[in-house]
Amino acid sequence: MAQHQVDYTKDGGLPIALTSVDKLINWGRSNSLWPLTYGLACCGIELMASGASRYDFDRFGTIFRASPRQAEVLIVAGTLTKKHAEFIRRLYDQMTEPKWVISMGSCANTGGMFNTYATVQGVDRVIPVDLYLPGCAPRPETLQYAVMMLQQKIRRESANKAQKKKRLL
Amino acid sequence: MRRYSPKDNVQKKPYYTDRYYVAPQVPKLDVESDEEFASDLAAIESKFTVSESYIQLDQLVVYIDIADNLGVLELLRDERAYTQLSELSAIDWLAKDGKFEIFYQLLSMSRRKRIRIKAYIDEAQPVKSVQSLWRSADWSEREMYDMFGIKLINHPFPKRILMPDDWEGFPLRKSYPLQGDEAASWYEVDKIFGKEHRETIGAELRDCAKVDRYDTERFSRLGFEVPKGADISGGEKRKKVQYQEDGGVFLIDRFDEEKTVIIRDKDR
Ligand code: SF4
Numbered sequence: 001m002a003q004h005q006v007d008y009t010k011d012g013g014l015p016i017a018l019t020s021v022d023k024l025i026n027w028g029r030s031n032s033l034w035p036l037t038y039g040l041a042c043c044g045i046e047l048m049a050s051g052a053s054r055y056d057f058d059r060f061g062t063i064f065r066a067s068p069r070q071a072e073v074l075i076v077a078g079t080l081t082k083k084h085a086e087f088i089r090r091l092y093d094q095m096t097e098p099k100w101v102i103s104m105g106s107c108a109n110t111g112g113m114f115n116t117y118a119t120v121q122g123v124d125r126v127i128p129v130d131l132y133l134p135g136c137a138p139r140p141e142t143l144q145y146a147v148m149m150l151q152q153k154i155r156r157e158s159a160n161k162a163q164k165k166k167r168l169l
Numbered sequence: 170m171r172r173y174s175p176k177d178n179v180q181k182k183p184y185y186t187d188r189y190y191v192a193p194q195v196p197k198l199d200v201e202s203d204e205e206f207a208s209d210l211a212a213i214e215s216k217f218t219v220s221e222s223y224i225q226l227d228q229l230v231v232y233i234d235i236a237d238n239l240g241v242l243e244l245l246r247d248e249r250a251y252t253q254l255s256e257l258s259a260i261d262w263l264a265k266d267g268k269f270e271i272f273y274q275l276l277s278m279s280r281r282k283r284i285r286i287k288a289y290i291d292e293a294q295p296v297k298s299v300q301s302l303w304r305s306a307d308w309s310e311r312e313m314y315d316m317f318g319i320k321l322i323n324h325p326f327p328k329r330i331l332m333p334d335d336w337e338g339f340p341l342r343k344s345y346p347l348q349g350d351e352a353a354s355w356y357e358v359d360k361i362f363g364k365e366h367r368e369t370i371g372a373e374l375r376d377c378a379k380v381d382r383y384d385t386e387r388f389s390r391l392g393f394e395v396p397k398g399a400d401i402s403g404g405e406k407r408k409k410v411q412y413q414e415d416g417g418v419f420l421i422d423r424f425d426e427e428k429t430v431i432i433r434d435k436d437r
Contacts, residue, residue, distance in 0.1 A: 125373070
């Protein structure tokens with residue numbers, strides 16, 4: 001007979017079980033990051049290259065989806081024009097929680113070399129961003145690294161807590 | 170909010186004179202030097218008034234009265250075999266003489282010739298649409314309206330083509346600031362969040378990659394390379410740079426510009 005009987009429903013609840021669920025969910029989330037097919041300019045070419053056979057994003061479980069309803073990562077790959085700004089916001093709002101945003105390339109980060117009237121000076125003016133990748137354009141390896149960083153970030157987050165609202169306003 | 174300074178007279182005070190190389194004009198030849206062009210010009214002159222004409226870079230340039238634009242272009246298309254309209258747009262001369270210059274660039278595939286028809290219009294003067302002659306004029310004219318604000322008569326769909334429908338101003342006018350006017354700089358914020366949230370989002374950060382004039386010795390103004398050590402300050406006082414927080418960082422020495430030395434011996 002067991003000498004040290006522990007009642008797991010009392011005395012602090014189920015600490016081990018809870019972290020495991022957390023880890024399990026985050027493991028699932030971080031390894032099935034489905035980004036939206038969303039190339040805006042030249043960076044979009046690198047985005048496509050990352051998805052193709054040589055760099056093979058599928059092995060991270062990163063499978064590009066054509067609908068924001070099925071996607072949870074928005075990779076802003078390219079120059080965001082002011083005309084398009086409202087549509088990126090609409091796509092972002094259509095994605096289901098939890099969702100993350102990677103801003104890829106100088107144009108998405110700061111407007112880049114397009115210091116003009118028609119370019120949004122950084123997508124973070126419109127949607128909240130989790131990761132910024134420098135480069136013009138960033139190589140597919142950089143994007144891979146960004147996805148790995150995002151996975152790390154997700155694994156560090158608590159899964160059962162309601163996601164902190166990431167809103168600009 | 171960002172201060173807005175009107176830039177209506179940028180064209181009158183060209184701030185770029187010393188930055189760009191101004192190419193000399195290509196010589197203009199007499200129309201008589203080319204037989205085919207001479208007969209084209211004679212055909213136009215027999216029915217319409219021509220104010221100026223010359224040949225430049227193997228292309229005939231003819232200035233006409235804008236009221237005749239449909240007639241001249243129809244004549245060139247049907248009788249002179251200029252079957253294609255390759256380009257159509259305007260040039261902003263508002264600051265110089267208050268006018269726009271409209272041009273129609275035509276190409277004849279069978280005769281292998283190009284001709285350019287030009288005309289001046291006043292700022293608010295509408296232009297007859299030529300899309301009944303060439304379908305390609307449809308979008309070009311919409312772009313002309315979008316970029317210069319030139320109104321069109323008899324156009325089937327006179328709407329902006331590149332900029333959003335609720336855009337203010339006409340971006341290709343010389344008086345339009347490159348980085349946008351007040352409405353342009355807040356466009357996405359106003360549209361998505363509303364005007365009342367301008368303070369929250371904040372003004373646009375322009376020129377994130379700005380290089381200080383003193384960052385390197387050889388970085389000079391655009392268009393010039395200067396010898397090492399030349400004075401490029403243009404009378405501007407040197408600003409002290411500070412790369413670290415005021416309090417300093419634990420265990421890290423603070424960079425003191427006064428104690429630095431610039432090594433001028435390039436063989437060292
Ligand atoms: S960052 Fe460079 S490569 Fe990427 S969209 Fe902008 S200009 Fe193109």
